[in-house]
Amino acid sequence: MSTPSSCPFCNIASTYPPMSPTAFTPENNCPNSQNTKKPYTAPISLPDSSDPSQPTAHLILSTKHVLAFLDIMPLTRGHVLVIPRAHYEKLGDVDIKVSRELGQWLPILSRVVMRTIFREDDSSDWNWNVVQNNGIRAAQQVPHAHFHIIPRASSNPAANAARASFVMFGRGQREELDDDEGEELAGLLRGELASEVLRVREMGVDLECEVHGDDSRRVKGKL
Numbered sequence: 001m002s003t004p005s006s007c008p009f010c011n012i013a014s015t016y017p018p019m020s021p022t023a024f025t026p027e028n029n030c031p032n033s034q035n036t037k038k039p040y041t042a043p044i045s046l047p048d049s050s051d052p053s054q055p056t057a058h059l060i061l062s063t064k065h066v067l068a069f070l071d072i073m074p075l076t077r078g079h080v081l082v083i084p085r086a087h088y089e090k091l092g093d094v095d096i097k098v099s100r101e102l103g104q105w106l107p108i109l110s111r112v113v114m115r116t117i118f119r120e121d122d123s124s125d126w127n128w129n130v131v132q133n134n135g136i137r138a139a140q141q142v143p144h145a146h147f148h149i150i151p152r153a154s155s156n157p158a159a160n161a162a163r164a165s166f167v168m169f170g171r172g173q174r175e176e177l178d179d180d181e182g183e184e185l186a187g188l189l190r191g192e193l194a195s196e197v198l199r200v201r202e203m204g205v206d207l208e209c210e211v212h213g214d215d216s217r218r219v220k221g222k223l
Contacts, residue, residue: 058186
């Protein structure tokens with residue numbers, strides 16, 4: 001499948017190869033750490049960081065078919081984009097295998113985002129949007145299929161709902177994500193994702209075999 005050179009999401013996908021999500025557990029990266037529950041938050045090195053033309057992203061997940069990273073113009077703190085690695089303009093263009101993997105990761109990433117952003121809240125109080133727009137008239141701003149995971153704070157829910165809905169569908173202003181804050185948050189999300197992948201493995205599903213497309217090692221189970 002062709003990769004349009006002008007597509008920012010394709011450029012990000014070509015920059016970041018598939019990598020294991022559990023590489024970001026504290027014990028793998030900080031073996032002498034006294035606080036093994038603290039997520040590993042060091043930045044991800046680019047394949048060739050000396051090349052200034054390479055696009056950067058606050059990466060959270062990178063598999064053979066799916067990537068997730070922070071939106072650089074977030075509606076709320078923790079606003080994450082989930083994309084297919086290959087270029088598909090709209091959701092209806094995405095092939096079956098990639099669709100399955102997108103559907104698999106969306107609930108996992110939702111839990112990761114909400115647990116990271118609202119760690120002290122009971123999960124029954126979590127509120128968030130999963131949004132997917134197709135075409136200019138539907139407020140799709142990048143012509144590469146993608147999902148938004150958008151946490152919604154509990155304070156003043158009516159005002160937050162109105163603002164998020166207004167901007168979500170192509171109207172209103174969004175503030176740019178600060179690089180340092182973004183990488184710190186991405187690190188927390190990567191650490192939480194590593195923990196979630198290990199939890200799912202204990203339930204009988206090995207998600208890591210799918211990072212590189214090896215379905216033969218997957219054990220069927222319930223997420």
